[in-house]
Amino acid sequence: MELDSQATRRPLRAVKITATLVAILLILFSVPWWTLVMSGTDWPTPVTALGTAAFALPLVTLPVMLVLSHGRRHLDWAGLVGDSILGGIWVLFAWSVIGNLVRFALGLAGVDDPARSRWVAGAVIIVSAVLVIWGNREAMRVPRIKYVDVTIPRLGKGFDGTRVVAVTDTHFGPINRTKWSEGVAAAINELRPDIVAHVGDIADGTVEQRRGQAAPLATIRAELASVYVTGNHEYPREAQGWLDYMDSIGWEPLHNKHIVVERGGDSLVIAGVDDATAKSSKMAGHGANFEMALAGTDPDLPVLMLAHQPKQVFQSEAAGVDLQIAGHTHGGQIWPFNFLVRLDQPTVHGLSRHGERTQLYTSRGSGFWGPPLRIFAPSEITVLTLHST
Structure with a gap:
């Protein structure tokens, strides 16, 4: 009976871990997607579609790369791709959270959409890009x-x-x-x-x-x-x-x-x-x-x-x-x-x-x-x- 219980717990544990990882990924990608693409930006439809695809592709790619790099094959190129996506989305996530706080403050100051949300989106992209470039130089230096x-x-x-x-x-x-x-x-x-x-x-x-x-x-x-x-x-x-x-x-x-x-x-x-x-x-x-x-x-x-x-x-x-x-x-x-x-x-x-x-x-x-x-x-x-x- 104890062995049966252990056998039952293993797949349940795997399901819980998988569900947790999926939830984390969805949060990491959805916050910057909402901030840059949706919110009150009111971008033209082609821009919205392209922006959504720009988040959907790495969202699907990231777990695949992590499996290829940390699984049996240990493919270094996959690890590099996966790690780069992970680093980039973390920076975008963090500054999107800050950007939304700024967007709220601008709303209180009377700045209306879509200008307000577009300014915030542009600022998040610029700050994130600068930090990624600078952060890579810092990581690679002696x-x-x-x-x-x-x-x-x-x-x-x-x-x-x-x-x-x-x-x-x-x-x-x-x-x-x-x-x-x-x-x-x-x-x-x-x-x-x-x-x-x-x-x-x-x-x-x-x-x-x-x-x-x-x-x-x-x-x-x-x-x-x-x-x-x-x-x-x-x-x-x-x-x-x-x-x-x-x-x-x-x-x-x-x-x-x-x-x-x-x-x-x-x-x-x-x-x-x-x-x-x-x-x-x-x-x-x-x-x-x-x-x-x-x-x-x-x-x-x-x-x-x-x-x-x-x-x-x-x-x-x-x-x-x-x-x-x-x-x-x-x-x-x-x-x-x-x-x-x-x-x-x-x-x-x-x-x-x-x-x-x-x-x-x-x-x-x-x-x-x-x-x-x-x-x-x-x-x-x-x-x-x-x-x-």
Whole structure:
């Protein structure tokens, strides 16, 4: 009877997920369609028909492209098309909502249709187009360097001034960003890091698919350690492959483990745990385990923890970690998505304190996921300079 119940729940769950996705797509497309084509614009019939078709075609195309890119075939060209549509419609949706608020205000000011709605439609199109062009340039550029000072009271004097360079969320994927990756590696090496950390989401795909884009990571040098942890995009299948690859090019994979580095007679524990989604992936031997990561460490030593998601800070706090470095949020990547990210994570970007000891630095990430856009959420390579007092 239990097996029959499970068999019944599976198709029901699939129906619910499908219905939810369809509803989201309809909302994303219908709001800008109404704002630009219908509302009170009173366009000529050919313009209305053409505008409707311009929304209907990508509405049908988007789910097809997502299936082709994320299904068995993993077609990169389909992923690029689907991601571009998704990014464009999100920008149009957001600014159409704002446009409708402006349209309402203009109505109160006595501006009548169709002029009012046509002005709003034109403004939404212009603003969205400018933001998409600018956002693509921001996404494809080598990240800016962001400098952050972090005081860790338990840090030994020998580590005062230590520079930890964090790169995260590179998301090597359908767009060949080998030159971008080379630029990132060169920028990091120019910083002469003491410690360099890749905090997960290295790629969307297998090592075989993304080896060329990831290869420049092998050229990065750090005086004390180069360390890496998995993000959610390494799961559910590719995590071990990326752990092995990073190990093969000279990085230390912190797969629920730690290392101890020394400088000036003092010691620092650098630990790392799997992503928060690792356990649910059902991959044998994977799952964030703070106890395992810190097993055998001297409790008096300061701990630098790499954990991909900011919400893992609550476990870091319980484990007595001094500083956690996280990524995952992309700073929202495309405004105003940052407000939705905040519903799932304790921070979206920046340095924050949790409890008496633990601090968290959340990076906006160095690359991008999905749509090749970054709007009001600039990418970064972070230099965290550690201070003892």
